[in-house]
Amino acid sequence: GAVVSQHPSRVICKSGTSVKIECRSLDFQATTMFWYRQFPKQSLMLMATSNEGSKATYEQGVEKDKFLINHASLTLSTLTVTSAHPEDSSFYICSAKGDSAYEQYFGPGTRLTVT
Amino acid sequence: GNSVTQMEGPVTLSEEAFLTINCTYTATGYPSLFWYVQYPGEGLQLLLKATKADDKGSNKGFEATYRKETTSFHLEKGSVQVSDSAVYFCALTSGSARQLTFGSGTQLTVLP
Numbered sequence: 001g002a003v004v005s006q007h008p009s010r011v012i013c014k015s016g017t018s019v020k021i022e023c024r025s026l027d028f029q030a031t032t033m034f035w036y037r038q039f040p041k042q043s044l045m046l047m048a049t050s051n052e053g054s055k056a057t058y059e060q061g062v063e064k065d066k067f068l069i070n071h072a073s074l075t076l077s078t079l080t081v082t083s084a085h086p087e088d089s090s091f092y093i094c095s096a097k098g099d100s101a102y103e104q105y106f107g108p109g110t111r112l113t114v115t
Numbered sequence: 116g117n118s119v120t121q122m123e124g125p126v127t128l129s130e131e132a133f134l135t136i137n138c139t140y141t142a143t144g145y146p147s148l149f150w151y152v153q154y155p156g157e158g159l160q161l162l163l164k165a166t167k168a169d170d171k172g173s174n175k176g177f178e179a180t181y182r183k184e185t186t187s188f189h190l191e192k193g194s195v196q197v198s199d200s201a202v203y204f205c206a207l208t209s210g211s212a213r214q215l216t217f218g219s220g221t222q223l224t225v226l227p
Contacts, residue, residue: 006158034214034215041220041222042219042220043204043217043218043219043220044159044204044217046214046215049214093158093159095159095215103149103161103164104215105161106151106158106159106160106161107158108157108158109156109157109158111156
C-alpha cells in the first residue's frame, strides 16, 4: 500500500516559537493532503485540506495565520504552527490521496508538546 | 451533511471473545465506508472498507458489511486477541467530498 511519512514524530518546543511538521507521500503523487488534529482520547478533527500548488482550505474555527500549510509539490506538505502556545500541544496527523483515488493514506502522526 | 455515529466505549473483552462495534451513518449520495484502527501512539491504519451496498470488507479476521437499508457498517470479529487492543474509527466519504468524516472512536481493550 501507499506510504505516508511524517517528520518529526515528536517535538517539544518553547512557547512563542514556531514548529514545522512535514508530511511526505513516499511512493505516489498526492494531489490532496489533509491535516488533522487529535486531542487525547478523541476523534480526529480536520484542520485543513490542501491541493498541490494552491492555497489550503481551512475548516471553520482553524486560524490560518497560526497554522500555515504549504503544499508546494506532489509529495510534500508542511504544517507550521506559528507562535506556539501550550494549548497547541496535540497529536497532528496528515493524510494524502492521489487524484483518482478515494482512499486516504495516513501518516504516523507528530506529537507536539509546547512548554 | 455527513455524520457517523459510533458505539461509545471503552469496550473491554477477554481474549477469544466476540467483538461488535456498532456504526451508523448519515450521508448524501452513495458513501464509501471505512474502518480505521489506531494503535497507541501511532497514526491511523485502514483496517477495511466497502464502497457499495452489500459489500463486505474484511481484514485480519475483522469484517463489516455495508447495509444501506439500515445505514450501518458494524465491525465484527469472532475471536479477539490482546494485540487487537486499539482505538477503532468508523468513517465515510461521500460524493465529491474528499474529506473523511469520522466517528468518535471506540477504545477496545482485550485482556489475556
